[in-house]
Amino acid sequence: MHNGKRLAAARKRRKITAKSLAELCELSPVTITRLEADQNAADPATIERIAEALGYPFDYFTLPDPPALSAQQVSFRSLTNMSAKEREAAFAAGGAGVEMFRWAEELYELPALDLPDLRADAEYSPESAAVALRAHWQLGDRPIPAVLKLFEAKGIRILGLSEDTKNVDAFSFWMDDVPYMFLNSFKSAERNLFDACHELGHLAMHRHGTMGGGREAENEANAFASAFLMPQSDIMAHVPRFIDIKVILRLKRRWKVSAMALAYRLRQLGMLTEWQHRTLCIQLGKLGYRSDEPEGIDRETSVVWSQILADLWSKRETKESIAKAIKLPLDEVDGLIRGLLAQEQPADNRLAAMEAKPALRLVK
Structure with missing residues (x-):
C-alpha cells in the first residue's frame, strides 16, 4: 500500500507538477492527484514507475506519513521572493531533514537542548534578547570563534539545502520541542553565518506560533542577529x-x-x-561587496555531521548508509549536508580526522 503524502512530498521536492509527473509516468494527472490524496490504491508497477521518474527508492512510498510542516511553523529568511514551488520543496526538505536527524538520534547521543525562551512579545527586545542569550551561554561580549559549532553544542539541529537559489537561503522551525535550522551555502560564508543567527533569533524569540510572522518578525530576527554577532x-x-x-x-x-x-x-x-x-x-x-564578499572568511562546517560521517567511514560505510536507512535518494542526503562539510578527505585520513576530535557517543 502506497502513502499518498510520501508521493506528494517526493514530487514537491523535485519541484514538478502533478501534470508533469503524470506525463513522465504515462498516467493521467487525475490519477496522480487521487494517488496523493490516497483516494486510489496503486499497484506496485505504478509505484515503480513513479519512483523511477522521481529518482526515489520504491520503499520510500510505503513508509508512514513524513513530518509535516506548515507556513505558520516555519521561518523563511526571504519569503517575499519565494515561489510556491520553492516553498513546497523547502517544506519537503525540512521533513526529510527531521527524519535524517531521527536516524542519527537512534545511533548517537547528540547534544542536549540549551536554548531559553526569549519571546519578543514578552520582556525582550531583539537587542536585549541577544544580550540575554549571550549571557546565558556565557559568551561575554567577544566575537564568537565558531558559530555553527556553538549552535550544535546547544542542541540546535543544523542541515544544509541543495537549492541553488538565493530565494531559499535559510529557514528554521520547532518540531517536537527540537529546533531545526537549514542553511543554503549559495551565499558568502559571512552572509551564511548572519542567516544562521537570524534563524537563531526566530527560534529563540518566535517559538510560540509566530515563526511565520511576516515582516515585523523578520526585522526582529535581523536586529537580533546583528546584536548577537556584533555586541x-x-x-x-x-x-x-x-x-x-x-x-x-x-x-x-x-x-x-x-x-x-x-x-x-x-x-x-x-x-x-x-x-x-x-x-x-x-x-x-x-568594490563588489553588495552581492558578494571578496576575500571573505572560510566557511564554517558542522561538527555533528563531520563526526557522524567519520564514524561511518571508520566502518567502511558512506552517506549511502544514511540514504538506505531512511529510504531517501543519495542526492537528497547529500543536499542536506552540502555546504556543512569540509572537502572530503582521502579515505586513509578519515579515521584519523575522527580521532582528532571528540567523537559523538554511540547510543547503547
Missing part, C-alpha cells in the same frame, strides 16, 4: 571615531560579518550618520 560594547571598544571604508574592511573580519552588515550596525548604533552610511554603501557596492 554593542565590543563595537564601541574596537571601532575608531573616524570610520572609512578601510576600517569597515579591516574590522568586519573580527566579527565575521559582511561589510554591509557592519556598516548597518554602525549606523544603527549612531556611529555613522545616514549620509556617511549611504556613502560607505556606495563605495562598498563599487
Whole structure:
C-alpha cells in the first residue's frame, strides 16, 4: 500500500507538477492527484514507475506519513521572493531533514537542548534578547570563534539545502520541542553565518506560533542577529571615531560579518550618520561587496555531521548508509549536508580526522 503524502512530498521536492509527473509516468494527472490524496490504491508497477521518474527508492512510498510542516511553523529568511514551488520543496526538505536527524538520534547521543525562551512579545527586545542569550551561554561580549559549532553544542539541529537559489537561503522551525535550522551555502560564508543567527533569533524569540510572522518578525530576527554577532560594547571598544571604508574592511573580519552588515550596525548604533552610511554603501557596492564578499572568511562546517560521517567511514560505510536507512535518494542526503562539510578527505585520513576530535557517543 502506497502513502499518498510520501508521493506528494517526493514530487514537491523535485519541484514538478502533478501534470508533469503524470506525463513522465504515462498516467493521467487525475490519477496522480487521487494517488496523493490516497483516494486510489496503486499497484506496485505504478509505484515503480513513479519512483523511477522521481529518482526515489520504491520503499520510500510505503513508509508512514513524513513530518509535516506548515507556513505558520516555519521561518523563511526571504519569503517575499519565494515561489510556491520553492516553498513546497523547502517544506519537503525540512521533513526529510527531521527524519535524517531521527536516524542519527537512534545511533548517537547528540547534544542536549540549551536554548531559553526569549519571546519578543514578552520582556525582550531583539537587542536585549541577544544580550540575554549571550549571557546565558556565557559568551561575554567577544566575537564568537565558531558559530555553527556553538549552535550544535546547544542542541540546535543544523542541515544544509541543495537549492541553488538565493530565494531559499535559510529557514528554521520547532518540531517536537527540537529546533531545526537549514542553511543554503549559495551565499558568502559571512552572509551564511548572519542567516544562521537570524534563524537563531526566530527560534529563540518566535517559538510560540509566530515563526511565520511576516515582516515585523523578520526585522526582529535581523536586529537580533546583528546584536548577537556584533555586541554593542565590543563595537564601541574596537571601532575608531573616524570610520572609512578601510576600517569597515579591516574590522568586519573580527566579527565575521559582511561589510554591509557592519556598516548597518554602525549606523544603527549612531556611529555613522545616514549620509556617511549611504556613502560607505556606495563605495562598498563599487568594490563588489553588495552581492558578494571578496576575500571573505572560510566557511564554517558542522561538527555533528563531520563526526557522524567519520564514524561511518571508520566502518567502511558512506552517506549511502544514511540514504538506505531512511529510504531517501543519495542526492537528497547529500543536499542536506552540502555546504556543512569540509572537502572530503582521502579515505586513509578519515579515521584519523575522527580521532582528532571528540567523537559523538554511540547510543547503547
